[in-house]
Amino acid sequence: MHKPLPLSQWLSAPRPDDTPIAWRDDGVWTLGDLRHDVTQLVNTLRQEEGERWALCVENGYLFTVALLATLHAGKTPVLPGHSRAAQLNEQRDLFSGVLSDTALAFAGRQRLVASTPRTDNGFSPLPAIDDTRAIELFTSGSTGEPQRVVKPIISLDREARLLAEQFGNRLAGCHVVASVVLHHLYGLTFRVVLPMALGLPSQTRLLNYAEQLSALPHDKHYLFISSPAFLKRLDTALTPPPVALLISAGGVLPWRDITAFQGWLDLWPDEIYGSTETGVMAWRHRQDETTRWQPFPGVTFHDGRVTSPLIHEPEGVVLDDNLHFTADGQFSIVGRRGRVVKIEDKRISLDEIEQRLLALDGICDAAALAVTRGGRQGIGVLLVLSDEARMHRESVGKNAQESAWRRALRPCLEPVAVPRYWRIVDEIPVNSMNKRVTAQLQELFHENP
Numbered sequence: 001m002h003k004p005l006p007l008s009q010w011l012s013a014p015r016p017d018d019t020p021i022a023w024r025d026d027g028v029w030t031l032g033d034l035r036h037d038v039t040q041l042v043n044t045l046r047q048e049e050g051e052r053w054a055l056c057v058e059n060g061y062l063f064t065v066a067l068l069a070t071l072h073a074g075k076t077p078v079l080p081g082h083s084r085a086a087q088l089n090e091q092r093d094l095f096s097g098v099l100s101d102t103a104l105a106f107a108g109r110q111r112l113v114a115s116t117p118r119t120d121n122g123f124s125p126l127p128a129i130d131d132t133r134a135i136e137l138f139t140s141g142s143t144g145e146p147q148r149v150v151k152p153i154i155s156l157d158r159e160a161r162l163l164a165e166q167f168g169n170r171l172a173g174c175h176v177v178a179s180v181v182l183h184h185l186y187g188l189t190f191r192v193v194l195p196m197a198l199g200l201p202s203q204t205r206l207l208n209y210a211e212q213l214s215a216l217p218h219d220k221h222y223l224f225i226s227s228p229a230f231l232k233r234l235d236t237a238l239t240p241p242p243v244a245l246l247i248s249a250g251g252v253l254p255w256r257d258i259t260a261f262q263g264w265l266d267l268w269p270d271e272i273y274g275s276t277e278t279g280v281m282a283w284r285h286r287q288d289e290t291t292r293w294q295p296f297p298g299v300t301f302h303d304g305r306v307t308s309p310l311i312h313e314p315e316g317v318v319l320d321d322n323l324h325f326t327a328d329g330q331f332s333i334v335g336r337r338g339r340v341v342k343i344e345d346k347r348i349s350l351d352e353i354e355q356r357l358l359a360l361d362g363i364c365d366a367a368a369l370a371v372t373r374g375g376r377q378g379i380g381v382l383l384v385l386s387d388e389a390r391m392h393r394e395s396v397g398k399n400a401q402e403s404a405w406r407r408a409l410r411p412c413l414e415p416v417a418v419p420r421y422w423r424i425v426d427e428i429p430v431n432s433m434n435k436r437v438t439a440q441l442q443e444l445f446h447e448n449p
Contacts, residue, residue, distance in 0.1 A: 004164045004197035006157045008129040011035050011068065017123075020201040022061035023175075028201075029061045029115065034068075035123040037115050041069035041099075042126055044111060050096020052076045052136070055183065056083040057101045060204040062113045063182045064192055066099045069113075071133055071153070072126040079137040079183045080146070086411035091146065094138070129153065137185055139276045139347060149276050151185070155310045159189055159279050160197040162296055162310070166283060167270070170245050171223060176202040177216065178225035185276045186249050190225040214238035223247070229344040232257045236264040243267055249274060250345030252333065255289040273333070277317045279310035282331070292330035301325070341370045343377050344416045353379060353417055356409055362389025367428045369438055371421050371445045378420030380445045382428055393424070421445055 005013050017032030045053070053070050055077050057063040070077040078095045080088065085105040088098060097109030104110060133153050138146040164171065176195045180187045195202045200223065207213050210233060216222060221242045227250040234257075243265050249272035262268055268287045274280040282293040295301070299308040300316075301323060307316035320340060325331045339350045350368040357366040364384045371380035385393065393401040402422050409418050423444050430436055 002198060004157070004160045004194075005199075007068075007071070007153050007193065007196070008131070010196050011038060011072075011123070012125060015199065019199065021196075022064070022202050022204050024204045029204075032123070033115060033118060034061075034065065036118045037062075037065045038068045038072065039124070039126060040116060041065060041111075041113060042073045045069055045073035045075055048097065048109070048111070050075075050109070052078050052095040054078045054080050054088065054095040054098045056080070056088070056098055056104060057113055057182070058083070058206070059101050060178075060182060060191055060202050062101045062115065062204075064196065065115070066113045067135075067192065070099070071129045074127065076133070077135045079135065079188065081138050081183055082414070083183070084411060090412070091138075094146070094148075135188075137188075137276055139184075149185075150312075151279075152312055155279060155312060156189070156193050157197070158309050160194050162280065163189075163194055164198060166296070167245065171198060171200065173221065174200055174223035174244055175220045176200050176223045176225065177207055177213070178203070179207045179213075179230040180225055180227055180250070181206065185279065186227075186272075186274070187225070189279070190247060210235045210238055213241055216241040218242055227251065227345040228253050228257065229346075231261055231269075234261050234264065236260055240264050240266070246270065247272060251342050253286065258286055275317075275320065277311075278306055278308060281306055281308065292326065292332055294330055301331070343370060343379070346414055346416055348379070348414065348417045350379075353381065353409075353413065353419070356412055357381060357383065357405075360405065360408055362386045362392065365428055367436060367441055368419070369441050371442065373421075373445075379417060380421035380423070380442075381419040382423045382425050382441060382444060384427055385424060390424070 011034065015031055017030060019031040020028050021031055021034050022029045053075050055063060055066050057066050067077050080091060080094070083100070083104065088104065089107050092108050097111065098104065098106050099111050099113050101113050103112070131154055135151045135153070135156070137149045137151060139149060176191060178187065178191045180191070182188060182191055191202055221244040223245045224243045224247070226246065226248050228248060231248060231253065246265065246267055246269045248269050253269060253271060258269060268285060271284050271286055272280055273282040273293050280296055281299050282295045284291050284293050299306060305316040305318055311317055320337055322334050322337060323331045324334045341348050341350060353368040354366045357363050362385055364386055367382040369380055370377055406418050428436060429440050
């Protein structure tokens with residue numbers, strides 16, 4: 001493999017204009033197209049006030065245009081983690097404007113990102129990207145408030161080098177396809193930073209269905225960036241695509257799912273353990289149910305914290321998970337800490353769900369928790385209602401009221417964060433220390449009322 005290019009050199013390095021960068025069914029974008037489109041957007045952004053611009057772009061190529069243009073224009077790219085207009089309007093003070101490839105019902109400044117026909121003018125060097133520049137990402141914290149994570153460009157470059165060293169020649173000649181979104185660190189790293197650093201072309205669209213994966217042309221071989229939520233839904237009756245390397249992150253892959261798609265793809269997965277705050281921390285090539293995690297070089301775990309060359313805080317970052325280490329330095333994950341849970345590989349803040357519920361008329365108290373039914377996990381909530389709200393629920397019916405609550409929550413929560421199970425109680429149960437006990441709350445969901 002080539003030595004990974006740092007982000008500041010993606011456009012200026014001496015690579016031919018016809019180098020393929022991205023593709024979709026009806027065409028290919030080249031490095032020349034990227035240089036042109038970034039230049040156009042840089043010229044627009046340099047005339048805009050405000051430093052911080054939210055990237056709400058679904059097309060992978062246009063996302064790369066927006067990312068590079070903001071940095072070359074001296075702006076800060078912000079990844080809010082979603083493109084929901086209602087929540088963007090709530091968070092307007094977090095950024096100066098929005099860059100999007102589709103029109104959004106956003107009340108602030110919005111600029112559309114597009115690809116335009118190239119002119120005959122050659123590429124003129126853009127303003128340099130300073131090594132001190134950073135990208136900001138937002139993730140659900142334990143308080144329910146969006147938590148800002150500042151990711152220096154130099155950390156992204158280090159991460160690309162780390163991954164290139166780990167996977168080496170297995171990446172050579174791969175075309176990148178993915179079932180994970182761009183506006184989280186996992187998608188940003190593996191769909192944009194790593195491919196651009198190594199010169200690997202990426203598919204612009206997201207793979208939402210197994211049928212799309214199966215239909216990939218067989219004249220290429222692929223690096224497939226995925227997650228347990230997608231992989232467990234694979235239909236092994238379909239024609240297997242020529243996947244050369246499968247990477248999964250965002251949650252632990254159940255062994256039964258691994259054996260199913262290994263027989264289909266003839267490929268064992270590589271799993272990544274990481275977080276928005278830390279970047280990648282460990283990996284494993286899963287050929288056995290008990291395969292443990294191996295830390296990446298330079299990553300150190302101690303007393304519930306992790307330090308790494310990818311973490312700019314010298315004290316490190318507190319982990320969301322409890323880890324059990326063996327004598328050789330490998331480890332297993334033995335549970336999660338705090339009030340953030342993972343459902344369908346998405347970090348869900350239970351505190352945020354409770355806050356959103358308490359903002360609705362007639363809800364006096366609320367408790368949210370993860371509930372497992374039939375092997376499937378969803379959000380369950382306990383609600384204390386006002387007298388008026390109780391009477392209204394009785395008059396319209398239980399199902400109609402729950403549907404109304406769901407409709408009210410959908411504009412501001414991830415779909416998997418919208419409660420699936422509802423219980424109305426006189427008060428939220430607590431123990432003798434006036435603390436809510438999850439196991440006690442879960443008992444209320446064991447049977448349907």
